[in-house]
Amino acid sequence: MSTAPLPHDPDRASTTFRLGHLSDTHIGYEAYKALSASGENQRSVDVAKAFVTAVSEIVESDPPLVIHSGDLADRTVIPIRLILLIRQQLQRLAGIRPDGTRRQVVLLAGNHELPRQRKEACFLHLFDGLPGVQVVTRDYTQLRFPDSGISAGRDPLLEDVVVHALPHDALKTTDFDLVRPLPGTVNILTAHGVAGGSELYLRSLGREFTIPTEVLARAWEYGALGHWHKQGPVPLMATGAGADTEKGRVWYAGSSENMGFGDLKENGTRRGWLNVTVRAGRDPVVERRFVPIRSMLRLPVLDGKGLDPNAITDALVERVRAASTSGAVVGQIVENVPRDVWSLVDVAKVRSSAGDALHYEVSLRSRQREIAKDGEAPAKPLARGLGDVEAVLVERANELLAEHEREGALVLARELLALELERTASADASVAAETLEESTAEAVVDGKQADESKVVVS
Numbered sequence: 001m002s003t004a005p006l007p008h009d010p011d012r013a014s015t016t017f018r019l020g021h022l023s024d025t026h027i028g029y030e031a032y033k034a035l036s037a038s039g040e041n042q043r044s045v046d047v048a049k050a051f052v053t054a055v056s057e058i059v060e061s062d063p064p065l066v067i068h069s070g071d072l073a074d075r076t077v078i079p080i081r082l083i084l085l086i087r088q089q090l091q092r093l094a095g096i097r098p099d100g101t102r103r104q105v106v107l108l109a110g111n112h113e114l115p116r117q118r119k120e121a122c123f124l125h126l127f128d129g130l131p132g133v134q135v136v137t138r139d140y141t142q143l144r145f146p147d148s149g150i151s152a153g154r155d156p157l158l159e160d161v162v163v164h165a166l167p168h169d170a171l172k173t174t175d176f177d178l179v180r181p182l183p184g185t186v187n188i189l190t191a192h193g194v195a196g197g198s199e200l201y202l203r204s205l206g207r208e209f210t211i212p213t214e215v216l217a218r219a220w221e222y223g224a225l226g227h228w229h230k231q232g233p234v235p236l237m238a239t240g241a242g243a244d245t246e247k248g249r250v251w252y253a254g255s256s257e258n259m260g261f262g263d264l265k266e267n268g269t270r271r272g273w274l275n276v277t278v279r280a281g282r283d284p285v286v287e288r289r290f291v292p293i294r295s296m297l298r299l300p301v302l303d304g305k306g307l308d309p310n311a312i313t314d315a316l317v318e319r320v321r322a323a324s325t326s327g328a329v330v331g332q333i334v335e336n337v338p339r340d341v342w343s344l345v346d347v348a349k350v351r352s353s354a355g356d357a358l359h360y361e362v363s364l365r366s367r368q369r370e371i372a373k374d375g376e377a378p379a380k381p382l383a384r385g386l387g388d389v390e391a392v393l394v395e396r397a398n399e400l401l402a403e404h405e406r407e408g409a410l411v412l413a414r415e416l417l418a419l420e421l422e423r424t425a426s427a428d429a430s431v432a433a434e435t436l437e438e439s440t441a442e443a444v445v446d447g448k449q450a451d452e453s454k455v456v457v458s
């Protein structure tokens, strides 16, 4: 799939400006028992801190435009103190710049903050009317920055800019034929959802409404995506031979902190925002920026086959000692240990060896279902199953159909598959999206919900 050539207009060839792109800050996320000094959930504080740090860096970097591509908050309803924190940070983002203009901020609604019921309003509308802030929660919207210029308080470079905003729920209803770059302007697409054709798309086939590949391939100067927590360009869109992973016009900014162990599979150690130089008629230059976050790690999986309870205890303690667990969120998976053996393992001793960690959890993984080891992504049974279906579809289409018939037939087949999955899914679509990683046949010994089976997307 090639991308459409960008229209080169000599009149605005010099239009170059910077854009701060952040996403999936998930304010209000909570996990584990650890509390802060003021009694707040510590992970909630960590997540807020990462957001504030990203905002500070963006303000210091001083782009004229900032886009938050969705899931600003973790839930549709969050505590008042966090709403106030968000408002305060938005006021910093949309503050007066050294040149006297006001930085412009676009907020897009993600699945996490969008109410399930249509009668309810999205909390992001609390920020309507803040100077410089524009909120899009429902339909496809083209945002402009009219009367730009110093006298109007906006950077004159934004005069020709159009931000095409697709919040999460709009992906279900939008006529994508209308989502097109406007000639003679600098076009930026922002959307919260799964990019068609991406790795994530294959893993979530039929469970999510996607942003069609051909829409992403249109002549946008930049595409600011949210939803996937891994920072990086949409692979499909990479220009050149695909070897250079820093190129592409459409990027996920990724989350600003790790929301569970699932996120570790998505390059979890480095999270932040994107400093984008948008160039009229040319590909953008994207610089990855990382903010300091709490250390979160998985210790090496322990294969307990043939080990007695003492040996298992010692091996677990040894793994803790070999790692830097201070202040960290630490996860340990143990395999091939029968329940009766496990019940004699001295978990309290192991836990006290990890006493300097913010959180330590050990999960027993049963071998009843074949599960790939950590790091061999994507490996979950469900993901593999759907990926296989896609591969089989493409293979059969290549075998049986003439070239001109293939694309249409594949689209139809995917739609039928999606309908079938939707019909059989017991939960509603948004719940299904949360459990992409499906059951991992793990028992959690910690008495806590296994992060392993939690959100990876979202």
Ligand SMILES: [Mn+2]
Pocket (backbone or CB within 6 Å): 070, 071, 110, 111, 112, 192, 226, 227, 228, 457, 458
């Ligand atoms: Mn999301």
